[in-house]
Amino acid sequence: xxxxxxxxxxxxxxxxxxxxxxxxxxxxxxxxxxxxxxxxxxxxxxxxxxxxxxxxxxxxxxxxxxxxxxxxxxxxxxxxxxxxxxxxxxxxxxxxxxxxxxxxxxxxxxxxxxxxxxxxxxxxxxxxxxxxxxxxxxxxxxxxxxxxxxxxxxxxxxxxxxxxxxxxxxxxxxxxxxxxxxxxxxxxxxxxxxxxxxxxxxxxxxxxxxxxxxxxxxxxxxxxxxxxxxxxxxxxxxxxxxxxxxxxxxxxxxxxxxxxxxxxxxxxxxxxxxxxxxxxxxxxxxxxxxxxxxxxxxxxxxxxxxxxxxxxxxxxxxxxxxxxxxxxxxxxxxxxxxxxxxxxxxxxxxxxxxxxxxxxxxxxxxxxxxxxxxxxxxxxxxxxxxxxxxxxxxxxxxxxxxxxxxxxxxxxxxxxxxxxxxxxxxxxxxxxxxxxxxxxxxxxxxxxxxxxxxxxxxxxxxxxxxxxxxxxxxxxxxxxxxxxxxxxx
Ligand code: GLN
Numbered sequence: 001x002x003x004x005x006x007x008x009x010x011x012x013x014x015x016x017x018x019x020x021x022x023x024x025x026x027x028x029x030x031x032x033x034x035x036x037x038x039x040x041x042x043x044x045x046x047x048x049x050x051x052x053x054x055x056x057x058x059x060x061x062x063x064x065x066x067x068x069x070x071x072x073x074x075x076x077x078x079x080x081x082x083x084x085x086x087x088x089x090x091x092x093x094x095x096x097x098x099x100x101x102x103x104x105x106x107x108x109x110x111x112x113x114x115x116x117x118x119x120x121x122x123x124x125x126x127x128x129x130x131x132x133x134x135x136x137x138x139x140x141x142x143x144x145x146x147x148x149x150x151x152x153x154x155x156x157x158x159x160x161x162x163x164x165x166x167x168x169x170x171x172x173x174x175x176x177x178x179x180x181x182x183x184x185x186x187x188x189x190x191x192x193x194x195x196x197x198x199x200x201x202x203x204x205x206x207x208x209x210x211x212x213x214x215x216x217x218x219x220x221x222x223x224x225x226x227x228x229x230x231x232x233x234x235x236x237x238x239x240x241x242x243x244x245x246x247x248x249x250x251x252x253x254x255x256x257x258x259x260x261x262x263x264x265x266x267x268x269x270x271x272x273x274x275x276x277x278x279x280x281x282x283x284x285x286x287x288x289x290x291x292x293x294x295x296x297x298x299x300x301x302x303x304x305x306x307x308x309x310x311x312x313x314x315x316x317x318x319x320x321x322x323x324x325x326x327x328x329x330x331x332x333x334x335x336x337x338x339x340x341x342x343x344x345x346x347x348x349x350x351x352x353x354x355x356x357x358x359x360x361x362x363x364x365x366x367x368x369x370x371x372x373x374x375x376x377x378x379x380x381x382x383x384x385x386x387x388x389x390x391x392x393x394x395x396x397x398x399x400x401x402x403x404x405x406x407x408x409x410x411x412x413x414x415x416x417x418x419x420x421x422x423x424x425x426x427x428x429x430x431x432x433x434x435x436x437x438x439x440x441x442x443x444x445x446x447x448x449x450x451x452x453x454x455x456x457x458x459x460x461x462x463x464x465x466x467x468x469x470x471x472x473x474x475x476x477x478x479x480x481x482x483x484x485x486x487x488x489x
Contacts, residue, residue, distance in 0.1 A: 001026065002162040003484075006071060006219045009165060013060055013070045020053040020060065020070030024114050027072050031117065031163050034488055039138050040148075040157040042077050043085045044117040052114040059112050067222055069112030074164035076155050077118040078125055079210075080199040081105045088201045089121040089133040089151075092326050092333045092352035102199025103231045104168060104210050111226045116164050120154030123354045124323065125172055125203045127151050128426045130179075131417050132356040139413070140182060141485040142451055146410040149179030155213050156183040161488040166214040166223055170200060172207045173311055174406075174430025177442035180213055181405035181454020184444045184483060186471060187213040188220050191461050192437035193238035195224075196231035204318035205236070207311075207434040216481055217443065217471035221246035224464060240462070248469035256293030257473045262398040263289055264299035269403030273428060277448035282404045285445040285455045285474065289402070292473055299394045299401070303386040307432035308424055310387070313367050313380035314435070319357075320364025326352060359420065388436040395460040400470055404429055405442040405454030429456060439464050443471045444480040452483070 001009075001018065012018050028046050035041050049072065056070035080086050080098035082105075087093045101109065108115070122132040130138040130153030140148040141161035148157040152169030156179035159167050169176040171189035180187030188211045195210045202208060212223035225246065230239040265286065270279070286296060328334035328348030335347035353361070367376035394401060406426055416423045433440040438458055445455035455474075459467040475481050 002030070004165070005216060006068070006166060006214070006222050009071055010065070010067050010069070014065060020056040020114060021050055023070065024049050024053040024072045024116065027116055027164060034161055034163055037139065037144065038141060038157050038161060038163070039120055039136050040154045040161065040163060041074070041117045042087060042120050042135055042154065045084065048083065049114050049116055056112045056114060066111050068108065068226055070114065071165060072114040072116035073108060074116045074119050074155055074158045074167040075105065076121050076152050076167070076169050078121060078170050078201045079105050079168060080201070081115055081118065084115070084118055086118065086201070087135070088125070089123040089135065090353065090357070091134040094134065094333060096332055100199060103196035103233065104200065104227050107226050107229070113226070119152075119158055119167060122151035122153070123357050124201070124319070125151040125170055125175055126319070126356050126360055128174070128178060128423050129411070129416065130154065131413065132354055134354060137413055140410045141488055142183065143410065146412055146451070147182070149182035149406070149410065151175040152213060153179050156180060156185055156187070159183070159185055159213055159215065160485060162484065166212065166219055168210060168223075168227070169213045170208055170210045171434065172203050172315060173434050174427040176211045176213060177430050177440055177454065177456060178406050178427060180442040182410040182452065184452035184481065185213055185215060186217050186220050186441065186443045186481060187211065188224065188441040188464065188468070189433065189439060190224060190228065190464055191439045193236050194464070195227045196229070196234040196237050198231055198233040202322040204315040205322065206318060207315060209434070216475055217441070217468045218246065218249055220441070221249060221468045243465065245465050245468055248465050249472050253473070258289065258470065259293035261294040261400065261470065263294045263296045264394050264398030264401045265296055266299050266301045266304065266394070266401060266403060268301050268304040269429060273407055274404050275408045278404050278406070278408060278453045281446035281448060281453045282402075282455055286402060288474060288477060292477060297398050299397050301387075301390040301394060301432070303383060303390050304432050306383045307387055307435055308428055310380040310383040311431045311435060312363070312424060313376050314384065316360040316364035317368050317377055318364070320361045320368065323353075323357065323361055328352070356420070384435045387432050391436045391438060399459070400467065401458040403456050405456040406430070409448055409451035409453055433458055437461070439467055441467050441471050443474065444483070446480050447483070452480075
Protein backbone atom coordinates (compact mmCIF):
# COMPACT_ATOMS: atom_id res chain seq x y z
CA UNK A 1 0.00 0.00 0.00
CA UNK A 2 2.79 2.47 0.80
CA UNK A 3 4.11 2.15 -2.75
CA UNK A 4 0.72 2.90 -4.30
CA UNK A 5 0.40 5.96 -6.50
CA UNK A 6 -2.24 8.46 -5.40
CA UNK A 7 -4.46 7.21 -8.19
CA UNK A 8 -4.06 3.60 -6.99
CA UNK A 9 -4.79 4.68 -3.42
CA UNK A 10 -7.97 6.41 -4.54
CA UNK A 11 -9.03 3.22 -6.31
CA UNK A 12 -8.31 1.08 -3.23
CA UNK A 13 -10.38 3.47 -1.13
CA UNK A 14 -13.21 3.46 -3.63
CA UNK A 15 -13.22 -0.34 -3.87
CA UNK A 16 -13.16 -0.63 -0.06
CA UNK A 17 -9.89 -2.55 -0.04
CA UNK A 18 -8.87 -0.16 2.69
CA UNK A 19 -10.64 2.63 4.55
CA UNK A 20 -9.26 6.11 5.02
CA UNK A 21 -9.13 5.48 8.77
CA UNK A 22 -6.99 2.37 8.18
CA UNK A 23 -4.76 4.14 5.67
CA UNK A 24 -4.29 7.13 7.97
CA UNK A 25 -3.53 4.82 10.90
CA UNK A 26 -0.97 2.96 8.81
CA UNK A 27 0.90 6.20 8.21
CA UNK A 28 0.50 7.38 11.80
CA UNK A 29 2.08 4.08 12.91
CA UNK A 30 4.98 4.57 10.51
CA UNK A 31 5.44 8.12 11.76
CA UNK A 32 5.46 6.91 15.38
CA UNK A 33 8.07 4.31 14.45
CA UNK A 34 10.40 6.29 12.21
CA UNK A 35 9.94 9.98 12.89
CA UNK A 36 12.14 9.96 16.00
CA UNK A 37 15.05 9.07 13.68
CA UNK A 38 14.24 11.63 10.99
CA UNK A 39 12.55 14.60 12.74
CA UNK A 40 10.50 15.11 9.58
CA UNK A 41 7.24 15.91 11.37
CA UNK A 42 6.87 18.67 13.93
CA UNK A 43 3.25 17.96 14.79
CA UNK A 44 0.96 15.00 14.42
CA UNK A 45 -2.52 15.02 15.82
CA UNK A 46 -3.92 11.50 15.46
CA UNK A 47 -7.36 12.39 16.82
CA UNK A 48 -7.78 15.21 14.32
CA UNK A 49 -6.41 13.20 11.37
CA UNK A 50 -8.51 10.13 12.17
CA UNK A 51 -11.59 12.35 12.58
CA UNK A 52 -11.03 13.71 9.08
CA UNK A 53 -10.41 10.18 7.80
CA UNK A 54 -13.68 9.03 9.32
CA UNK A 55 -15.53 11.88 7.60
CA UNK A 56 -13.82 10.92 4.34
CA UNK A 57 -14.96 7.31 4.76
CA UNK A 58 -18.54 8.50 5.17
CA UNK A 59 -18.20 10.57 2.06
CA UNK A 60 -16.76 7.61 0.14
CA UNK A 61 -19.60 5.40 1.41
CA UNK A 62 -22.08 7.88 -0.05
CA UNK A 63 -20.25 7.57 -3.36
CA UNK A 64 -19.18 11.22 -3.21
CA UNK A 65 -15.43 10.80 -3.14
CA UNK A 66 -13.06 12.58 -5.50
CA UNK A 67 -9.48 11.70 -6.48
CA UNK A 68 -8.01 12.74 -3.10
CA UNK A 69 -10.86 11.84 -0.75
CA UNK A 70 -9.50 9.92 2.21
CA UNK A 71 -5.84 10.29 1.23
CA UNK A 72 -3.55 11.53 4.01
CA UNK A 73 -1.22 14.36 3.02
CA UNK A 74 1.59 16.01 5.01
CA UNK A 75 1.85 19.79 5.00
CA UNK A 76 4.88 21.97 5.44
CA UNK A 77 4.53 23.85 8.72
CA UNK A 78 4.41 27.14 6.81
CA UNK A 79 0.71 26.59 5.97
CA UNK A 80 -1.78 27.79 8.54
CA UNK A 81 -4.16 24.98 9.42
CA UNK A 82 -7.08 25.66 11.73
CA UNK A 83 -6.54 24.20 15.19
CA UNK A 84 -3.02 23.03 14.34
CA UNK A 85 0.19 24.34 15.77
CA UNK A 86 1.78 26.28 12.89
CA UNK A 87 5.38 27.14 13.76
CA UNK A 88 7.13 27.89 10.45
CA UNK A 89 10.13 26.18 12.03
CA UNK A 90 10.62 29.12 14.40
CA UNK A 91 10.64 29.73 18.12
CA UNK A 92 8.75 32.92 17.23
CA UNK A 93 5.67 30.86 16.33
CA UNK A 94 6.35 27.89 18.61
CA UNK A 95 3.09 28.56 20.47
CA UNK A 96 0.95 29.65 17.53
CA UNK A 97 -2.21 27.63 16.90
CA UNK A 98 -3.75 28.90 13.69
CA UNK A 99 -7.35 30.11 13.90
CA UNK A 100 -7.87 29.63 10.16
CA UNK A 101 -6.92 27.50 7.15
CA UNK A 102 -4.59 28.60 4.38
CA UNK A 103 -6.28 28.38 0.98
CA UNK A 104 -4.11 25.38 0.07
CA UNK A 105 -5.23 23.56 3.24
CA UNK A 106 -8.87 24.54 2.67
CA UNK A 107 -8.72 23.20 -0.88
CA UNK A 108 -7.34 19.84 0.25
CA UNK A 109 -9.99 19.79 2.95
CA UNK A 110 -12.74 20.43 0.40
CA UNK A 111 -11.36 17.53 -1.66
CA UNK A 112 -11.68 15.27 1.37
CA UNK A 113 -7.94 14.78 1.90
CA UNK A 114 -6.70 14.16 5.44
CA UNK A 115 -4.12 16.39 7.17
CA UNK A 116 -1.57 13.79 8.26
CA UNK A 117 0.70 16.23 10.09
CA UNK A 118 2.85 19.33 9.84
CA UNK A 119 6.39 18.93 8.61
CA UNK A 120 9.67 20.42 9.76
CA UNK A 121 11.34 23.14 7.72
CA UNK A 122 14.08 25.72 7.78
CA UNK A 123 13.08 28.66 9.96
CA UNK A 124 10.69 30.86 7.95
CA UNK A 125 11.79 28.80 4.90
CA UNK A 126 15.27 30.36 4.96
CA UNK A 127 17.77 27.66 4.19
CA UNK A 128 18.77 24.83 1.90
CA UNK A 129 19.41 22.05 4.40
CA UNK A 130 16.73 22.17 7.08
CA UNK A 131 19.38 22.96 9.65
CA UNK A 132 17.98 26.39 10.54
CA UNK A 133 14.81 24.95 12.10
CA UNK A 134 14.36 25.86 15.76
CA UNK A 135 13.19 22.27 16.23
CA UNK A 136 16.40 20.66 15.04
CA UNK A 137 17.52 19.38 11.67
CA UNK A 138 15.73 16.81 9.53
CA UNK A 139 17.83 13.84 8.47
CA UNK A 140 17.90 12.42 4.97
CA UNK A 141 16.31 8.94 4.83
CA UNK A 142 18.90 7.90 2.21
CA UNK A 143 21.73 8.58 4.64
CA UNK A 144 20.97 9.94 8.08
CA UNK A 145 24.35 11.67 8.34
CA UNK A 146 23.21 13.96 5.53
CA UNK A 147 20.71 16.78 5.08
CA UNK A 148 17.45 16.26 3.18
CA UNK A 149 17.76 19.66 1.49
CA UNK A 150 15.60 22.59 2.39
CA UNK A 151 13.61 24.44 3.19
CA UNK A 152 10.85 21.84 2.60
CA UNK A 153 13.13 19.12 4.02
CA UNK A 154 10.58 17.68 6.44
CA UNK A 155 8.04 17.18 3.66
CA UNK A 156 10.68 15.60 1.42
CA UNK A 157 12.06 13.27 4.11
CA UNK A 158 8.50 12.25 5.08
CA UNK A 159 7.55 11.25 1.53
CA UNK A 160 10.91 9.60 0.83
CA UNK A 161 10.69 7.42 3.96
CA UNK A 162 7.05 6.61 3.13
CA UNK A 163 5.77 8.48 6.18
CA UNK A 164 3.27 10.18 3.85
CA UNK A 165 1.98 9.37 0.36
CA UNK A 166 2.60 12.98 -0.69
CA UNK A 167 3.23 16.42 0.77
CA UNK A 168 3.09 20.13 0.16
CA UNK A 169 6.08 22.44 0.07
CA UNK A 170 6.92 26.01 -0.80
CA UNK A 171 9.64 27.29 -3.08
CA UNK A 172 11.09 30.80 -2.85
CA UNK A 173 14.47 30.00 -4.36
CA UNK A 174 14.41 26.22 -4.75
CA UNK A 175 12.87 24.83 -1.58
CA UNK A 176 10.62 22.30 -3.31
CA UNK A 177 12.95 21.27 -6.12
CA UNK A 178 16.20 20.99 -4.17
CA UNK A 179 14.89 18.71 -1.37
CA UNK A 180 13.05 16.69 -4.05
CA UNK A 181 16.41 16.17 -5.76
CA UNK A 182 18.17 15.19 -2.54
CA UNK A 183 15.44 12.75 -1.46
CA UNK A 184 14.62 11.12 -4.83
CA UNK A 185 11.23 12.76 -5.25
CA UNK A 186 9.37 14.72 -7.87
CA UNK A 187 8.58 18.29 -6.84
CA UNK A 188 7.13 21.19 -8.73
CA UNK A 189 7.21 24.94 -8.30
CA UNK A 190 4.32 26.31 -10.38
CA UNK A 191 4.22 29.62 -12.25
CA UNK A 192 4.04 32.49 -9.74
CA UNK A 193 0.41 33.24 -8.98
CA UNK A 194 -1.02 29.82 -9.86
CA UNK A 195 -1.33 28.68 -6.22
CA UNK A 196 -2.74 31.02 -3.59
CA UNK A 197 -0.37 32.35 -0.94
CA UNK A 198 -3.21 33.14 1.47
CA UNK A 199 -2.40 31.62 4.86
CA UNK A 200 1.09 30.61 3.77
CA UNK A 201 3.45 32.43 6.12
CA UNK A 202 5.25 34.98 3.96
CA UNK A 203 9.01 34.93 3.41
CA UNK A 204 9.62 36.84 0.14
CA UNK A 205 6.18 37.54 -1.28
CA UNK A 206 7.19 38.16 -4.89
CA UNK A 207 9.01 34.80 -5.03
CA UNK A 208 7.08 32.45 -2.71
CA UNK A 209 5.03 29.78 -4.40
CA UNK A 210 3.52 26.57 -3.02
CA UNK A 211 3.68 23.28 -4.86
CA UNK A 212 3.50 19.51 -4.58
CA UNK A 213 6.15 17.01 -3.47
CA UNK A 214 5.41 13.45 -4.49
CA UNK A 215 6.87 10.23 -5.79
CA UNK A 216 5.96 10.83 -9.44
CA UNK A 217 4.94 13.49 -11.91
CA UNK A 218 1.51 11.87 -12.12
CA UNK A 219 1.03 12.29 -8.36
CA UNK A 220 2.21 15.90 -8.58
CA UNK A 221 -0.31 16.62 -11.35
CA UNK A 222 -3.12 15.33 -9.18
CA UNK A 223 -1.97 17.40 -6.21
CA UNK A 224 -1.54 20.54 -8.28
CA UNK A 225 -5.08 20.15 -9.65
CA UNK A 226 -6.28 20.63 -6.09
CA UNK A 227 -3.82 23.31 -5.02
CA UNK A 228 -4.12 25.68 -7.98
CA UNK A 229 -6.84 28.20 -8.67
CA UNK A 230 -7.78 31.83 -8.31
CA UNK A 231 -8.18 33.21 -4.82
CA UNK A 232 -9.41 36.74 -4.26
CA UNK A 233 -7.71 36.79 -0.86
CA UNK A 234 -4.28 36.74 -2.54
CA UNK A 235 -3.75 39.92 -4.57
CA UNK A 236 -1.17 38.19 -6.80
CA UNK A 237 -3.34 35.15 -7.49
CA UNK A 238 -4.03 34.77 -11.19
CA UNK A 239 -7.59 34.59 -12.41
CA UNK A 240 -7.34 31.94 -15.10
CA UNK A 241 -9.65 29.14 -16.18
CA UNK A 242 -9.13 25.92 -14.19
CA UNK A 243 -7.08 23.30 -15.99
CA UNK A 244 -6.34 19.61 -15.58
CA UNK A 245 -2.56 19.50 -15.10
CA UNK A 246 -2.55 15.78 -15.84
CA UNK A 247 -4.36 16.12 -19.16
CA UNK A 248 -1.36 15.19 -21.32
CA UNK A 249 -0.31 12.19 -19.25
CA UNK A 250 -2.66 9.61 -20.63
CA UNK A 251 -2.43 10.58 -24.28
CA UNK A 252 -1.47 7.62 -26.43
CA UNK A 253 2.12 7.79 -27.59
CA UNK A 254 4.46 5.54 -29.49
CA UNK A 255 8.10 4.77 -28.89
CA UNK A 256 8.98 8.43 -29.42
CA UNK A 257 6.35 10.16 -27.26
CA UNK A 258 8.28 13.43 -27.14
CA UNK A 259 8.89 13.78 -30.87
CA UNK A 260 8.76 17.46 -31.78
CA UNK A 261 9.77 18.66 -28.32
CA UNK A 262 12.73 21.03 -28.29
CA UNK A 263 14.86 20.86 -25.16
CA UNK A 264 17.21 23.75 -24.46
CA UNK A 265 20.56 23.02 -22.85
CA UNK A 266 21.89 26.27 -21.34
CA UNK A 267 25.65 26.51 -21.39
CA UNK A 268 25.47 28.04 -17.91
CA UNK A 269 23.95 24.80 -16.54
CA UNK A 270 26.49 22.52 -18.16
CA UNK A 271 29.67 24.41 -17.32
CA UNK A 272 31.63 24.27 -14.11
CA UNK A 273 29.92 24.48 -10.73
CA UNK A 274 28.21 21.10 -10.83
CA UNK A 275 29.71 17.99 -9.26
CA UNK A 276 30.89 15.66 -12.10
CA UNK A 277 28.95 12.67 -10.75
CA UNK A 278 25.72 14.70 -10.87
CA UNK A 279 26.55 16.05 -14.33
CA UNK A 280 27.03 12.48 -15.68
CA UNK A 281 23.53 11.57 -14.54
CA UNK A 282 22.04 14.73 -16.04
CA UNK A 283 23.77 14.01 -19.35
CA UNK A 284 22.46 10.44 -19.30
CA UNK A 285 18.97 11.83 -18.75
CA UNK A 286 19.40 14.16 -21.72
CA UNK A 287 20.38 11.12 -23.81
CA UNK A 288 17.24 9.34 -22.61
CA UNK A 289 15.17 12.33 -23.72
CA UNK A 290 16.69 12.07 -27.18
CA UNK A 291 15.63 8.41 -27.20
CA UNK A 292 12.12 9.55 -26.36
CA UNK A 293 12.13 11.71 -29.47
CA UNK A 294 13.10 15.12 -28.13
CA UNK A 295 15.52 17.32 -30.00
CA UNK A 296 18.15 19.32 -28.08
CA UNK A 297 19.38 22.81 -28.82
CA UNK A 298 22.22 24.75 -27.23
CA UNK A 299 21.00 27.94 -25.56
CA UNK A 300 22.40 30.59 -23.27
CA UNK A 301 21.08 32.42 -20.21
CA UNK A 302 23.79 35.07 -19.92
CA UNK A 303 22.51 36.78 -16.75
CA UNK A 304 22.02 33.51 -14.87
CA UNK A 305 25.31 33.96 -13.00
CA UNK A 306 23.90 37.04 -11.26
CA UNK A 307 20.82 35.29 -9.93
CA UNK A 308 22.11 34.29 -6.49
CA UNK A 309 23.43 37.81 -5.86
CA UNK A 310 20.16 39.43 -6.95
CA UNK A 311 18.12 36.94 -4.91
CA UNK A 312 20.08 37.66 -1.74
CA UNK A 313 19.13 41.31 -2.02
CA UNK A 314 15.49 40.92 -3.05
CA UNK A 315 14.51 38.00 -0.79
CA UNK A 316 15.98 39.54 2.41
CA UNK A 317 14.44 42.93 1.52
CA UNK A 318 10.99 41.37 1.33
CA UNK A 319 11.65 39.18 4.37
CA UNK A 320 12.66 42.16 6.50
CA UNK A 321 9.33 43.75 5.71
CA UNK A 322 7.26 40.58 6.14
CA UNK A 323 8.89 39.64 9.42
CA UNK A 324 8.29 43.09 10.96
CA UNK A 325 4.88 41.80 12.09
CA UNK A 326 6.41 39.44 14.66
CA UNK A 327 6.64 41.75 17.63
CA UNK A 328 5.47 39.64 20.55
CA UNK A 329 2.27 41.65 20.93
CA UNK A 330 -0.71 39.86 19.39
CA UNK A 331 0.59 36.35 18.90
CA UNK A 332 3.78 34.36 18.86
CA UNK A 333 6.74 34.36 21.22
CA UNK A 334 7.10 37.07 23.86
CA UNK A 335 10.22 37.41 25.98
CA UNK A 336 9.41 36.63 29.62
CA UNK A 337 11.33 39.59 31.11
CA UNK A 338 11.49 43.14 29.77
CA UNK A 339 11.58 46.74 30.99
CA UNK A 340 9.22 48.59 28.67
CA UNK A 341 7.47 48.22 25.31
CA UNK A 342 10.57 48.85 23.17
CA UNK A 343 12.54 46.39 25.27
CA UNK A 344 9.75 43.83 24.91
CA UNK A 345 9.91 44.13 21.08
CA UNK A 346 13.69 43.87 21.06
CA UNK A 347 13.98 40.93 23.40
CA UNK A 348 11.08 39.04 21.83
CA UNK A 349 12.64 39.36 18.39
CA UNK A 350 16.17 38.69 19.64
CA UNK A 351 15.05 35.50 21.38
CA UNK A 352 12.34 34.46 18.93
CA UNK A 353 14.38 34.49 15.71
CA UNK A 354 17.38 32.33 14.88
CA UNK A 355 20.71 33.43 13.38
CA UNK A 356 19.85 32.97 9.69
CA UNK A 357 16.58 34.88 10.02
CA UNK A 358 18.37 37.73 11.80
CA UNK A 359 21.03 37.78 9.09
CA UNK A 360 18.32 38.20 6.44
CA UNK A 361 16.51 40.91 8.40
CA UNK A 362 19.77 42.85 8.76
CA UNK A 363 20.66 42.52 5.06
CA UNK A 364 17.13 43.35 4.00
CA UNK A 365 16.88 46.42 6.19
CA UNK A 366 20.26 47.61 4.92
CA UNK A 367 19.50 47.23 1.20
CA UNK A 368 16.20 49.06 1.60
CA UNK A 369 17.64 51.92 3.61
CA UNK A 370 17.88 55.45 2.26
CA UNK A 371 21.18 55.83 0.43
CA UNK A 372 21.57 52.13 -0.39
CA UNK A 373 18.22 51.44 -1.99
CA UNK A 374 19.35 52.52 -5.48
CA UNK A 375 22.69 50.77 -5.24
CA UNK A 376 21.36 47.40 -4.07
CA UNK A 377 17.63 46.94 -4.25
CA UNK A 378 16.96 48.74 -7.53
CA UNK A 379 20.03 47.17 -9.11
CA UNK A 380 18.84 43.71 -8.07
CA UNK A 381 15.44 44.43 -9.60
CA UNK A 382 17.14 45.35 -12.86
CA UNK A 383 19.03 42.05 -12.83
CA UNK A 384 15.76 40.30 -12.17
CA UNK A 385 14.40 41.80 -15.38
CA UNK A 386 17.49 40.72 -17.33
CA UNK A 387 17.05 37.17 -16.09
CA UNK A 388 13.39 37.12 -17.11
CA UNK A 389 14.41 38.48 -20.52
CA UNK A 390 17.01 35.69 -20.88
CA UNK A 391 14.34 33.08 -20.32
CA UNK A 392 11.95 34.81 -22.71
CA UNK A 393 14.63 34.71 -25.42
CA UNK A 394 15.42 31.06 -24.62
CA UNK A 395 11.78 30.03 -24.95
CA UNK A 396 11.77 31.39 -28.49
CA UNK A 397 14.33 28.65 -29.25
CA UNK A 398 13.07 25.75 -27.17
CA UNK A 399 10.03 24.40 -25.31
CA UNK A 400 11.68 23.18 -22.13
CA UNK A 401 15.03 23.92 -20.48
CA UNK A 402 16.94 21.10 -18.83
CA UNK A 403 19.76 21.02 -16.28
CA UNK A 404 20.70 19.82 -12.83
CA UNK A 405 18.47 20.80 -9.90
CA UNK A 406 21.27 21.05 -7.39
CA UNK A 407 25.03 21.17 -7.95
CA UNK A 408 25.62 18.23 -5.60
CA UNK A 409 23.88 15.33 -3.94
CA UNK A 410 22.88 15.66 -0.28
CA UNK A 411 25.73 17.08 1.79
CA UNK A 412 26.64 16.19 5.35
CA UNK A 413 24.95 17.80 8.32
CA UNK A 414 27.04 20.73 9.45
CA UNK A 415 29.11 20.73 6.25
CA UNK A 416 27.89 24.12 5.07
CA UNK A 417 26.18 25.39 8.20
CA UNK A 418 28.98 27.78 9.15
CA UNK A 419 29.43 29.20 5.65
CA UNK A 420 26.28 30.99 4.47
CA UNK A 421 27.68 31.71 1.00
CA UNK A 422 28.40 28.01 0.33
CA UNK A 423 24.88 27.26 1.50
CA UNK A 424 23.42 29.96 -0.77
CA UNK A 425 25.27 28.49 -3.76
CA UNK A 426 23.41 25.21 -3.43
CA UNK A 427 20.51 27.01 -5.15
CA UNK A 428 22.44 28.28 -8.19
CA UNK A 429 20.27 26.33 -10.64
CA UNK A 430 16.89 26.97 -9.03
CA UNK A 431 16.85 30.62 -7.95
CA UNK A 432 16.62 32.21 -11.42
CA UNK A 433 13.34 30.36 -11.98
CA UNK A 434 11.77 32.10 -8.97
CA UNK A 435 13.16 35.48 -9.99
CA UNK A 436 11.48 35.06 -13.38
CA UNK A 437 8.29 33.57 -11.90
CA UNK A 438 8.49 30.49 -14.13
CA UNK A 439 7.41 26.91 -13.44
CA UNK A 440 10.08 24.29 -12.69
CA UNK A 441 10.10 20.65 -11.70
CA UNK A 442 12.75 18.35 -10.27
CA UNK A 443 12.66 14.62 -10.91
CA UNK A 444 14.94 11.75 -9.95
CA UNK A 445 17.62 10.94 -12.54
CA UNK A 446 19.86 8.41 -10.82
CA UNK A 447 22.25 7.84 -7.95
CA UNK A 448 25.82 8.79 -7.19
CA UNK A 449 27.48 7.06 -4.24
CA UNK A 450 24.07 5.78 -3.13
CA UNK A 451 22.57 9.28 -3.05
CA UNK A 452 19.85 10.51 -5.39
CA UNK A 453 20.34 13.31 -7.92
CA UNK A 454 17.69 15.52 -9.48
CA UNK A 455 17.05 16.67 -13.01
CA UNK A 456 15.41 20.06 -13.41
CA UNK A 457 12.97 20.97 -16.18
CA UNK A 458 11.97 24.61 -16.60
CA UNK A 459 9.10 25.76 -18.77
CA UNK A 460 7.58 29.00 -19.98
CA UNK A 461 4.74 30.56 -17.96
CA UNK A 462 1.70 28.30 -17.50
CA UNK A 463 3.27 25.22 -19.11
CA UNK A 464 2.89 23.07 -15.98
CA UNK A 465 0.88 20.45 -17.88
CA UNK A 466 3.63 20.08 -20.45
CA UNK A 467 6.40 19.95 -17.84
CA UNK A 468 4.54 17.29 -15.92
CA UNK A 469 4.11 15.28 -19.09
CA UNK A 470 7.78 15.64 -20.06
CA UNK A 471 8.69 14.38 -16.57
CA UNK A 472 6.08 11.63 -16.76
CA UNK A 473 7.39 10.24 -20.06
CA UNK A 474 10.86 9.95 -18.53
CA UNK A 475 9.36 8.16 -15.53
CA UNK A 476 7.59 5.69 -17.80
CA UNK A 477 10.95 4.87 -19.37
CA UNK A 478 13.10 4.81 -16.21
CA UNK A 479 12.83 3.44 -12.67
CA UNK A 480 14.88 5.94 -10.65
CA UNK A 481 11.79 7.47 -9.06
CA UNK A 482 10.67 4.05 -7.79
CA UNK A 483 13.76 3.51 -5.65
CA UNK A 484 13.26 3.91 -1.94
CA UNK A 485 15.60 4.12 1.05
CA UNK A 486 16.10 0.63 2.47
CA UNK A 487 16.30 1.60 6.11
CA UNK A 488 12.62 2.56 6.31
CA UNK A 489 10.77 -0.60 5.35
N1 GLN B 1 17.67 28.34 0.01
C1 GLN B 1 17.02 29.55 -0.38
C2 GLN B 1 17.00 30.49 0.79
O1 GLN B 1 17.56 30.19 1.78
C3 GLN B 1 15.62 29.26 -0.86
C4 GLN B 1 14.68 28.94 0.22
C5 GLN B 1 13.29 28.72 -0.27
O2 GLN B 1 13.06 28.43 -1.45
N2 GLN B 1 12.34 28.89 0.63
O3 GLN B 1 16.44 31.55 0.74
